[in-house]
Structures are given as C-alpha cells and as structure tokens.
Amino acid sequence: MATAETSGRTIEEAIAAALQELDARRDEVQIEVVATGKAGLFGIGGEPARVRVTLADDEGEDEDEDQGEDEDDVDEGAEAPGDEDGEWEAEPAVPSPGGPEDPGEPVSILRHLLALMRIDAEVKAREPETPGDGVGHVTTVLDVDGEDLGLLIGRRGETLSSLQYVVNLILARRGPDGPVAGVDVAGYKRRREESLNGLARRMADRVRASGRTITLEPMPPSERRIVHLALAEDADVETASVGEGDFRKVALSPRRT
Numbered sequence: 537m538a539t540a541e542t543s544g545r546t547i548e549e550a551i552a553a554a555l556q557e558l559d560a561r562r563d564e565v566q567i568e569v570v571a572t573g574k575a576g577l578f579g580i581g582g583e584p585a586r587v588r589v590t591l592a593d594d595e596g597e598d599e600d601e602d603q604g605e606d607e608d609d610v611d612e613g614a615e616a617p618g619d620e621d622g623e624w625e626a627e628p629a630v631p632s633p634g635g636p637e638d639p640g641e642p643v644s645i646l647r648h649l650l651a652l653m654r655i656d657a658e659v660k661a662r663e664p665e666t667p668g669d670g671v672g673h674v675t676t677v678l679d680v681d682g683e684d685l686g687l688l689i690g691r692r693g694e695t696l697s698s699l700q701y702v703v704n705l706i707l708a709r710r711g712p713d714g715p716v717a718g719v720d721v722a723g724y725k726r727r728r729e730e731s732l733n734g735l736a737r738r739m740a741d742r743v744r745a746s747g748r749t750i751t752l753e754p755m756p757p758s759e760r761r762i763v764h765l766a767l768a769e770d771a772d773v774e775t776a777s778v779g780e781g782d783f784r785k786v787a788l789s790p791r792r793t
C-alpha cells in the first residue's frame with residue numbers, strides 16, 4: 537500500500553502535493569492530518585501543515601462504494617478538531633485579549649502576541665522614566681525579558697517598532713482614552729538611548745570645535761527626539777530635523793546668537 541507524507545502552507549496544499557506524488561485522485565486515498573500548521577506572526581513561529589496520504593486498496597474502495605454517494609467527499613482522519621476518534625487534534629488555545637478571564641491590559645495583549653509567535657519570555661509593566669521610554673508619549677512601558685530575543689528586535693529595532701505598533705493598534709480599539717504602551721526587549725531601547733546620548737555629546741563637541749554643521753544618519757522619530765532632548769540645554773549647539781520620510785536626520789549646528 538503506497539503512502540506519501542508531505543507538507544505545505546495549508547492542509548489542502550499538502551494534500552495536493554501528496555496526490556501528485558502518488559499520481560492518484562482524492563477519492564482513491566485515505567488522508568490523515570499529521571499537523572494543521574500555523575501561519576505565525578511577523579514571519580516568526582510559523583509551521584507547515586503535514587499530511588499522510590495512503591493509496592486505498594481494492595477492499596477499501598468497495599467499502600467506500602457501499603457507504604453511498606454522500607460519503608464520497610469525506611476524508612478519513614480529517615475529523616473536526618476535538619473529535620475523539622480523529623487524527624486532527626486542536627492545539628492548546630491561547631487566551632484572547634479582552635475575554636472574560638483577561639482584562640485586555642497591555643501586558644496581557646503582549647503576552648498573547650508572544651504566545652502566538654511561540655516565544656517564551658517574561659513581560660512586566662513599569663512607568664516610563666526617560667525620553668527613550670517615551671516619557672510624555674506613553675503611559676506604560678512593557679519590558680520583555682528572556683533568552684535569544686534578538687529576533688524580536690530586528691535590524692535597527694525595526695521588528696520591535698512593529699511589535700509596539702501592533703500592541704497599540706489593539707489597545708486603540710478600547711477607545712481614545714485607553715493606555716498607550718511602549719515596548720522594550722532585553723533593554724534594547726535603554727542601551728540605544730545611552731548610545732544616542734553619547735553620540736549627541738560627541739558630535740556637539742565637534743560642532744563647537746569646527747563651527748560647522750554636522751548631520752547624523754537617518755533615524756526614526758523616537759530616536760531623533762532623544763538627540764534633540766540631549767542637547768536642548770546646550771548653550772553652543774542647536775538641533776533640527778531635516779529631510780523627508782524615512783530619511784529624516786538630525787542636523788547639529790552652532791547656536792545662533
């Protein structure tokens with residue numbers, strides 16, 4: 537009895553690959569769903585669907601015929617999740633934010649998203665303390681701690697920014713007076729803030745020494761704000777954002793008297 541075990545982005549895609557491999561029609565095989573698959577989030581935590589397809593023997597075909605036409609389109613082993621006799625077992629449910637047992641606060645929302653991505657990490661909330669935290673812009677900071685969390689940060693913090701955006705998109709559905717959350721992973725934002733403060737001071741020293749304008753690399757608004765605030769009280773150097781869109785930069789110039 538010929539058998540093929542194949543995978544795909546969906547169960548149907550995996551079945552189609554198996555049928556092609558066996559050179560068989562759907563009504564000539566028995567189908568067992570090995571894994572339902574997961575799409576993942578931000579490309580993280582996804583899993584392919586897997587099926588085991590067996591070419592039915594003559595006896596099995598006779599039995600199918602005896603069952604009548606109404607049974608022709610039913611795949612063996614593809615019962616609904618939770619069926620006692622089925623091969624398809626539902627994965628443990630992740631509590632949805634806003635449910636009766638979940639108040640839908642920022643910590644719960646972020647924990648839910650991390651669970652969907654199958655990332656094991658601890659989430660704690662605290663008040664914003666520095667410009668890098670978003671003082672004056674966010675009401676709470678969600679610190680994510682764990683091992684191997686670089687994937688959540690991404691290149692230059694781009695994935696982290698996307699994660700924070702999704703959290704606040706969900707929070708916004710609770711109304712305009714709801715909380716606004718900042719998200720930090722493994723202290724990345726705090727380290728980046730310290731680095732930007734040091735950069736601002738060094739470049740300010742160069743501007744004072746040369747009397748010329750220095751333009752920094754393009755930065756997102758939150759990082760440009762850190763530089764502006766770091767030099768806001770500097771008596772000799774002033775800052776301004778220049779450029780457009782993703783290419784906006786901070787320019788440091790001698791302060792005009």
